[in-house]
Amino acid sequence: MLIKEAAKKLNTTARTIRLYEEKGLISLKKDQENDYRIFTEDDLYRLSTIIALREIGIQISEIREMLKQPGMQMEDYLNLQRSVLYEKLLEMKDMIHTIDQMMEHVDSADFQPISKLAEHLKKLKQIRKGWKDKWDFDSQAIEYDQHIKKAGYTFNVHQGYDVALSTVKQCITLNAKDQCLDIGVGTGNLGGRFLHQGAHVIGVDQSGKMLEKCKEKYPLMEVRKGHFLALPVMDLTMDVVVSSYALHHLPDEEKLLALQEINRVLKSGGQLCIADLMFQNENDRKRVLDMYRLEGNMEAVEAIEDEYYADRSLLIEWLVAHDYEVKAQQINSILSVIYAEK
Template identity: 60%
Template sequence: MAKILNTTPKAIRFYENKELIFPEKDEANGYRIFTENDLLRLSTILSLREVGFQVKDIKELLEDPDMSITQYLNVQRLALFEKWIEMKDMLNTLDHMIKHTENGNDADPMIDIHRMAKHLKNLKEIRKNWRDKWDFDSWADDFDQNIKKEGHTFNVHQDYDEALAKVAATIQLKEGDTCLDIGIGTGNLGSRFLAKGISIIGVDQSEKMLEACKRKHPAIDTRKGHFLALPLLDNQTDGIVSSYALHHLPDSEKLLALEEMTRVLKPGGEICIADLMFINEDHRKSVMDGYRTANNTEAVFAIEDEYYADRSVLAEWLSTNGYQVQTFQINDILSVIYAKRCETD
């Protein structure tokens, strides 16, 4: 095993002692017997260590000892992209620092250097600490059956089909284009583009959602990832869509998500997002006051448990960063944002 993976028996025993691998042992002589799954698991561990992951973090990533080949490869790809994005952030920060030290006009360039270093540290912490507090893995098997489209005291999925249809009709993609669906879930939005000859890359942080999506739509390229670390290279996709996903990010991270989308989107590319959001803060207050007056505690709890966006903030960021923006209101808590990126940066 050590020869195959270009490592040492000592390293293998170390990861066994840390309970990262679990090879069987021959009862007669104590020899370790490694399976193909052990090989894949150990290969993933070595790859993650190579890019700087700590043992405790690897143990968390590989919590399931019976992961499939695809799952192991997905974990490696996402980890490498996260490190690559982190390195790009570091290089950009260093470039800014160098410019400040070369510029003699600043009274105290060290203040700006300290600010940029703090900003970089904050970015690293946000990406590192991103977690799914809603446990979407547990939703995957019954997700499509449990979407509430009508009735109930408060229905977050009211006008669900209308919103997805609006996204599909608004974004102008053509045959041969590549479209990224972020938070793809079981593929209800991304699959609408397959018949048009558009290649779909579906990203989700939930392995179970990706598995469900792949069962329903084998043609979709499913990849583990999330809004703050998209497993794509720069300028790789012609379009980006997302539905009912952005509201799971705190407001402080939504603009980082738009930055990450811009990184992977080609010049001239398009973004179209259907999500739970308010038009602006006045609209949020008006809607929430209405629910409280009606004693609709279910609605108040549901909204406060998540992070419904301020649509005006998202639209302003997109406009400021080279997009032509249109917005469409579906109902009081549901909107669609469409943004076309300028052809040149």
């Protein structure tokens, strides 16, 4: 396919395609005899992704970063489009909600409430876009399962791993054709346990490589690129939401936003179950850290302080305030399972 045909198929112009080529967003093969650009199906999907992202206002420099992953194929491009569109959808909903709140203050001489709402909206945008994967999960994906430490270490974050995942499985009542969402699915170690029950399991992760590995292990699982603060599913469509060893990668102020996002997608009567690294409360965190310091186990102290182990009491408090019935089970000093019905 030549450039004019490609432009017509994508409802764009040859000039636009050349611009994206000049900016390094796409690299096209050329016919050696006449130097004409030749478009493959993957080229078309890449271009359609670029066009879609530009339509919703994403800058060329940002798109270039998004498309850095080598060997992207049709599913990858569509997954990326869906992920970004959901983020934009949530941003629009935030904006509309904020405007509705601002309207309540338009007759007031005090401008401060409106100013505070605008600042809150700005902060929400920054939070949704600001999370960074400082652990580089893409590089861990291939050997992730082999590197899960279960025994024989001075400090073992995965002690109780299998017990925790089994506990989640036991807590959940899942019927055939139910919609089950696994957030931070990784290589599918939790979500894969629900496939044989006939449920439709969607695994969400921000790491494309983790999703590739998950799909390789569990071909029947649907995988989608996304994260806790922008789940790529529609409102009130999930019967079950589960997560394991993922929430502790969010800073504390974002964990409650994650629960808010889970609440958006979970049906009334739906079930939520989270297995993660957390303390019962702030006093318990201090007690455990003091214990490790007294033992001289600085590996444990550094590991805990490197991540964002949750305050379980705050998560439960939020869920109860939003009409969930909640149960919690302690697996060990740093690992708990929270089960909640909406």
